[in-house]
Each structure stands twice: as C-alpha cells, then as structure tokens.
Amino acid sequence: MSERRAYIRHHSNEWKEPEVFLDTSHWHDKIFIGGSWAPGSGGVGDVIEPATGASLGRIGIAGPADVARAAEIAAAAQHAWAQTPHTERAAVLRRAGALWAQHTEEAMWWNVREVGAIPGMAGFAVHVAEQECYEAAALPARPYGELIPSEQPRLSMAQRVPAGVVGVIAPFNVPIILGIRSVAPALALGNAVILKPDPRTAVTGGVTIARIFEEAGLPPGLLQVLPGGADVGEAIVTHPLVRVISFTGSTGAGRRVGELAGRHLKRAHLELGGNSALIVLDDADVDEAVNLAAWGSFFHQGQICMTTGRHLVHERLYDDFVERLADKAAKLPVGDPAREQVAIGPVIDAGQRDKIHALVGASADAGARVAAGGTYDRLFYGATVLADAAADTPAFAEEVFGPVAPVARFADLDEAARLAAAGEYGLSLGIVTRDVMQGLALADRLPTGIVHINDQTVNDEANAPFGGVGASGTGSRFGGAAANVEAFTETRWVTVRGQAPAYPF
Template sequence: MEKFKNLNKSFINGEWTEGLSERRYDILNPFDNSIFSDISIATAGQLAETFEYAKEAQKEWAKTTPEERSEVILKAMEFLQNNKDEIVQIIAQETGGTLVKAGVELHLTLEILEEAATITNEIYQVREVPSAMEGKVNHIHRLPLGVISSISPFNFPMNLSMRTIAPAIALGNAVVHKPDIQVAFTGGNIIAAAFEYAGLPKGVLNVIQTDLTEIGDDMLTNPIPKLISFTGSTPVGRHIGEIAGRNLKRVALELGGNNPFIVLEDADIDRAVDAAIFGKFIHQGQICMCINRIIVHKDIYEEFLTKFVERAKALPYGNQLDPKTVVGPLVNERQLEKAVQFIEDAKQAGNVLALEGKRVGNVLTPTIFRDVKNTDAIAQTEMFSPIVSVIKAETDEDAIAIANDTEYGLSSAIFTTDIEKGERLGLQIDSGMTHINDQTVNDAPNVAFGGNKASGMGRFGNPWIVEEFTVTKWISLQTKYRQFPF
C-alpha cells in the first residue's frame, strides 16, 4: 500500500487533486471494518470543471497516431504488471475478495489493456462504398466519439472500470470516470496512476472521487459526454437510460442478472457440481454473472443436490487475505443485512433450506434453498450473495422455459454430454451469453459481452466496443459535374 497511500484524492486534468467537499470518506476493509484508507470527496463544481478539461484534452488526443496510443496503453499495462503483488493485496483488502478473486481481476484487467492496444488503428479508417450516381465517391469514416462518462461498481472494480477506460482511450476519446467510492483505489486511482506513469496527456483520463450526495445526476446530465458507460444494478440502469434518452446520449449498460445454470438429464454430475460451486461462490456471489438459479432435471436432481450441498458445506470461509479462504466477507454491512433478509423472507414464504448458512462477522456462509419454484421471490431476485435456489425441471425443454422466465438475460450455462444439443438449446435461452459445460462467470476482451432484456444494452469486447465508442461519418466526393433537375 505504501506506493499508493497518497493517492487518496481525485485525478483531475493530470493532477492529484483534493476534493473540496467538507466531508471525507473512510474506505473499510469489509472483513473487520478496519479503516483501509480515507479519501477526499470532490464536489459538483469540480466535476463540471473536469468535463471541461476532458473536452479540451480530447481534441488533441484525437490527433495522435495509433502507435502513440498503443504505446501509452502498453506502458500502463507495464505499471500494473510491475506492481502486481501489491495491487492484488489492495484489491483483496478493499473489495473483500479472496486472493484468488483478486488475481483473476488483475489478470482480466491486463488482458483488456493488451486487447485495447490492438484497436488503436480502428479510427480514421476510410471505407469506400459504391454509388449509383455518376462521379460520386462515398467514403465512410470512423472517428472518436468524444468524451465518455464512466461509472463502475464495487464488485470487480478494476476490471469493470478498465473495460471502458482502455478502449475509450485507444479510440481517441477522453474519459471522466467515477468509481464506487468504497473501492476508490482499485476502481480508479490505481488505474489513474498507471496511465500517469504511461505518460497519458493530462485531461484524457480523469478519475473523480465523489458520491451522489455531492453530484446527484451530474455524471449523466452534463452536456459534454456523448456516451454513459455504466455497470451496476438494473434499477439504476433504468434511471440512467431515461436521462440518456431525454438528452439523446448513447449508453453502454451492463446490469443485473438472474443467471440460470442448467443441468440436463445426460450431464456429468460431478463436473456440473464443480462448475456450480465456482460459478456461485466466487467473490461470495457478488458478480452480475454469478449463478442465481440452478435448474436440474428431475432424474438427477437428488444426486446433484446432495453432492452440491456437501461441497458447499466444506468451503473454507473467513478473512479474504488468508490464501485458503474461498468465501470471504460481503462488501459492506448493508449488503450483508440485505442478504440475511432475503433468507428470512424466503423461510417465511415456506422455502426449504438444503443448507442453512450462518453469519460469522461480516461473512455469510453458503446458503442453499431446495425445491424452489421459479415463481418464488427467492428465484426472481438477484441475490448478489452466497445464496442460491435449486429448481427441479421435468424435462430438458422445461429447464429452458424456466431459465427464460425472468426479466433478466445476462449469462447462462448448460451442462450436457451432447455438445450439439447444448448449443442448440443455448440459442433458445434469451440471454446475451450462454456457456456449455461451464459455469456462468466468463469474460474476455475479444468476445461480445453484454446482456439482453433488463440485463443491459450494448456490448463490450473487441470489435463490438469499437462501434460503441466511435462515430461513423459519411463523406461523399462529387468528382464529375452533377446535373440537377432544376
């Protein structure tokens, strides 16, 4: 932490800047509520200035060559690699994630930077398309979009921040980024330090450390940004979508999920259990892609459930900094109380526990409900915790129908020994992503990542992100005199 301890400010126009609010924010270690750091809070006035700085900086950054942008991105990647051990510790301490989770997050972040360095030549490419008019040449240009407003969540903050920041910068844009302040370092300030080290010109990336008390909807309503990139809950996403629509701004929204994990009649049960344990309990279930419902064919239901419960019961829990820990703390006490309430409400509604978890400090151990009906509240609510519903399906087709019976459509998974059948059924699930013989938590910088229905709009990943973060312009060249009818 020594190298980063003084970065408890905002990074505005190339300077580490004290927030002007009278309030400060204590960042807590989720395991024991000890103070990890504190941070100064920026004001609405500072945010407005930051957008102006970004607007001016973007004009010059847009003139740089692909080679210059790639060099900066790879240099930022070098910074993270050189400091990886300390960064993994900070991710774990700040987010409550285990050391395994922290390592995965840093690895994904580095992959995003590596991929972003390959797309810097996507702007200013000229494509010629034919014209029916004599002497007319049509050129289609791809240009930087401008300034992007970026908002990231608490759960995988470095990864989910970088997947907007890196491609935006690669494509000649500037960014004003607001991480969740409770993960200020991993969600923003370490990233800012990496690009500062890389020599990114001032104002191209700005990280504002603030909260809604100070700025309200100003990240959304400021007229300068052309696109709002947000990862978080569906209710907040709907609010952002309404404001963006009113102001004719683009959005990239990755929202909540009620992700089904389907175990078909012919599945390898032991392998399905292995995948379900990881896909449900990584980072205590605090990932939008985590398994929320396990849907199992009736003929193998009891065998699967027995083995799944036994594995979940044996998972080590406790301090996330212990290398043996699999289930660490939830990110804060409010999230913990919310999860405990989900359990109590489900019990009151008559849902049956196959494994009753316990609260140990800020840790909630795995909690499994059995014989859940898909219409039950527990099956229609995103848990975002180590709580899971196991549902019985009469047939494989019934399993697909149950999977689709939700407003969400982010990720999904199917276990079967028949790969072709798995892909055929996967296409019938109304979700942005389906994984055959794997679990629901998968990401890569070169795939189309995003959700359907209430799980979001737009796609991250190359090349889809290029379309999201650029603007297309048609220029026609009339090379011969054109006769007009009047």
C-alpha cells in the same frame, strides 16, 4: 506497509520489497483531475476494509462542480489526443498493460483488502485488466471507415470518429475489470474519459487505473477519476460535453441512467444485473455439475453479475445434486482473505449482507429448504443452498448478489426452458450435458447474451463480446474490436469531389 509486505510475501513465489505505486502519498484525501491529484469538492471518505471494518486510508470525494470542471478539461484535451498518431496511442495502452503486470502484487493487495476478494479473484482481475489494455492497443490501427458507392462523381466514405468525452460509471464488486474495460478502449479510440468509481472501492477501481495511465504517459486531462455518489453520476450523465455513458451496475440504477441519458439525447451503454441459470441435464455427471455449480454461485461471494443465481436440475439427478452441493457449501472456508486461506470472503457492507439474508429468509418462509448455510458472522455470509426452490421463490426470482444457490427441479427440456426463460434477466447461461448438440439446441430457445456449454456462468475474456439482453442490459458492448469500436465512436459520412458541382440555383 508491514501488512502489505506480509501479504506479498505470503502470496508471491519470491518475496520482494513491495512497490509504492499506490502509496497513499499520491492520493490521500484527493481526486484525480486535470492530470494531478487535488481535493474534491465533496470532501473525503474513509477506505474501509470490509473484513475488519478498519480504515485503509482516505480518498477524496468529488461533487457535481468537479464534474463540470473535469468535462471542460477533458473536452479541451481530447481533440489533440484524437489527432495523435495511432502508433503513439497504441504505445500508451501497451505501456499500461505492462504496468498492470509489473504492479500485480500491489494491485492485488488493495483488491483483497478493499473489495474483500480472495487472492485468486484479485489476481484474475489484474490479469484481465492487463489483457484489456493489450486488446485496446490494437484498436488505433484498425481501419476507421469504409468506401461506399455513390451515384455522384465523388469519393464517398463512412468514417468512424471518436465520440469525444466518455463517462464511465463503475460498481464496487469487480472494480478493476468493470472500469478498465470501458476506459482502455475509449482512450485507445481517441476519446477522453471521466471515470466515477464506487466510493466503497475507489482505490482499487479508481486510483489504480489513474496511476496506471499516469505512469504510462497518457497526456494530462484525458482521464479524470471522480469517486462520488449519485449526484456525481447524474452530473456526468447530464453534462453536455459528455457524449457517451458506459454504466455498469444494478438494473434499477441502470434504468434511471438510461432514462436520464435519453432525455439528454446521448448514448448509454448499460451493463446491468443478472440471475443466470445453470441447467443440469439428465445425462450430466453429478460431481462435475456440483463443482461447476459451487464455483458459479459462491465465487467472489456471489457478487458478480454473471453469478449462477438459479440451478435447474433434472429430477433424476436432483436429490443427489442437492446433497452433494450442500455438503460442498458447508465445507467451504469463510474468512478474511488477507489473513487466511479461504474460499469466501466478506460481502461489501452491512446493507448488502442484510439484503442477502432477507431474501434467504423470505425464501425459507415461502417453502424453500435451507440445505446449507443461511447464517452470517459480521460481513461473512456462509455459502447457502436453498433446495425445493420454485419460480416464485424470492431468491430464485430475484438477483441475490450473494453466495446463495437456489435449486429447482425439472422433468423435461420444455420445463427447463420455461424455468430458465422466466424473469426479466438475460445475461449468462450454463448447460451441463454429455450431448453438446442437445445443449446448443436448448440454448437457442433461451434469450441470453452469453452461453457456456459444460461450464458455469462466470467467465470473462478481454477479446470476447460481453453483454446481456432484457433487464441485463443493452446488448454486447464490451470485448472484441467490433463491440468497442461501436461503443466509443460515432459514424459520419464524408464525400470528396475533385470539382465543385453546379446546382440549378
């Protein structure tokens, strides 16, 4: 607790005694099931701080048996929740939003320590979670159907109804946002939810969300939080009572989830990887472009699906851009975000670090020049710039998920479009130019789910549609009322007659 006091004192304008909202007495060695904290059938796991390797506590680990129990509980609770007046469901979501604001410092503390986020990223995640709940609070009052014409003398309607039990599988990198953006709208629309956070970030991405809704007055059984491995994820996808899957993670894992969901005839909303391009046209201001590029590639150690993974720079600006980006990267402070003012914290674990380093090494072997970085200390990987990248350079062609900026040059718009469209991903796109209409015209040539003119690729707002195409996922499923209603409800046809018809037999 003393370290938490020090963190809150350092990062708050006015120090106050820290909350005990997420105190380990609630969740030590436990999962959240049936509205209470109980041991999981998968044992326990340490909550590891990547910056130091220290244990911050122990979380309960679920097993497939817990999924079966949770699904039964959730299905039993869901019907009454769906029948609850829309005003009451909305009130729960509003209270949840207020609780995120009330407990911001404590949620940030865990985000910094468990995830390795710098404080700015941690605060942004909590802010988005608050807004996701407020946006979701508006969903219960939306019209839930429409009248449609009928050639018979009857009232004919298309009605939106809750899907039932929704399974949410969220990753380690931005665990609060990537969990709450499905949990909040699914609950608001009358569903029950089983959430499986990554065991590496189970407090930030699981316990925090459970505690928020516990305190917000969500009836027991409507939210289950089951940290676990692939066996738990598979059990959620295959259980017959779970009707919709919302998965965020790697493209490889997403393909397996989609295949499994297809075999079990259930909908799967897949938010997957990315290798987003930032295109710097010949009329751009180099300093502005470098500022955008550094943020897009190095923010949160590059561990964001929207991270700028490819920099395409017009040949007229290329050398200047590489020199200035490399200089900026070399000066970015790297270290423990809980104890130092840094720009780059640790990556999540040694496996992720080794993958990053292998891609950097393979790229150098393939002819790319390491203009900055390319080294690490423990889990701290320095901001890295790879000049002279080509379409087949490993770090340019693949999603790195680390603080690495491969830079390639282009001669004209056709070449820029060809390079940007290469590969299987289609999540986010940034274009830097003084000619906004030219930027929009270029964006129209590229298959991506998100476009930012004169901004980098990492942006997120609770009311904006979010999703990618191709290997980046199955389209916009999050953000905005229409996307959320489509994702977490079913449509049924309802007719009403004043008098039963007489049929000929």
